[in-house]
Amino acid sequence: AAERFLQRKSQNVNLQDLVYGRPGRGGQDNAAKEGEDSASEEEGGDQEQDDDFFTIRGGGNKGSKRRGHSSSGGGDAESEDDDDDEDGGGGVGGGDRSKFYPDREALDDWEGTGDDCAIEAIRNKFVTGDWGSGAGANGAGGGGAGDG
């Protein structure tokens, strides 16, 4: 349970900041976040902000934080990581693929059996699961609600 709590807490980072940049970094970001209606005013500044953005992306603080987030989520986007290292080789992926493709190693152990195996954890997402269990369909994600 403690582990799950930690996982949830780490997922609670502000996704908006991760995507659009942290509010402290520049006035423009702040303005943009506060009101969508100000979008037209910042049209001019847009360009500059972008350059800023693209130099930062890939390395440094922000990237690592994002990575930290995704790995704490457990077995997900890590394989999409071709973001940074792609330019030279130009592999097939080319970074331009929307298809989800997790690492084979990062997959949950779905073969497992027993009461707390991966399959039991998502049982309540199915119509065959336990409907009555409090949070129902929504709660099933946490895998907590089921009583077997």
Add this chain to the structure above:
Amino acid sequence: PNEPGAAVLRYKGSKHFRQRVVCSVLSGRAIRIDDIRPFPTTTDYQEEVQMGIMGHEAAFLRLVDKLTNGTQVEINETGTTLRFKPGYVTGGRESHDCGTSRSLGWFIEGLLPLALFSKTPFNLTLSGITNDDVDLSVDALKAVTLPLLKHFGVAEEGGLELKVKRRGAPPGGGGLVEFRCPIVRELKPIDFTEPGLIKRIRGNAYCTKVSPQIANRVAESSRGLLNRLLPDVWVHTDHHAGRTGGESPGFALSLVAESTTGVLLVAETAADKGTLPEDLGNFGSKLILEEIKNGGCVDSSHQSLAMLLMVLCPEDVSRLRIGKLTRYSVTYLRHLRDFFGAYFRLKPDPQTSTVLVSCQGIGFKNLSRGAT
């Protein structure tokens, strides 16, 4: 945001080529991409160096050029710089060879948003690879991507269709599909936040130029894990030989989980050299379980498309629940901001470990469509 006079957006690198071109056409903003696979500064000359734009990117540009009017494309000699000034989407009947470096899914997924806002409906005959392990396959497009459009009010009167005439596995390709898409005046904002419960899983195991038994073995082994959770699992098998089988042997599996609220999640995998059918089926079933675990109302492969369409909605708020935000979606969000000035609100929901995304549409209208 649709003023043609707006400044040229500049990008660097070969990443997200398709996103940028598509957003450029939709927003009417010209783009310039530099350093597309530039000559590497450090390299041992043993390995083959790929410079400039690649075959599929060129094919995509040619196809966009065919389907639009007034598009200007300039590429420098080495192919490392692209200047793209978008025109208007005219659509119509075209046929195009998409080559064999990326599958048809990559092309169709990119074109979908353009097709909706075209002057005349798209009626395309595309040839190339129908199923590979990199992009969405034609099966996934048919089973999940096109139905997703219906949430946005597309195709209530029909006309949305993807017909697979011939299968084509990599590397030879040789597949042939017909793609038809209706046009809309504007989209309908979505409120799609209730994932519901998974009630059935459907699948399609296809094989071409191999023994028909292979598809059966894939289908059989994919059911194993899933049947522990759900009795209603049905995997269709689809064997091709001869003329409809394309140029290369191959087989693949695509699984679709369907929920009580109409949510469709897809996961798929295709065979590599030497893959056992049993392993493929088993791996496919793990992938779909992974998607179900992630939750949300669209699977990870469709996050980006849904987000783009949310931005193109009328000036009303769209809400969507997704599982984990993928890397690809994050860059897509940034592109949507660059091109359309659209910001999303992302609210993690720790209870279900999903993310609620919402944004206000920019009031995008299909101006080129004739009055009806």
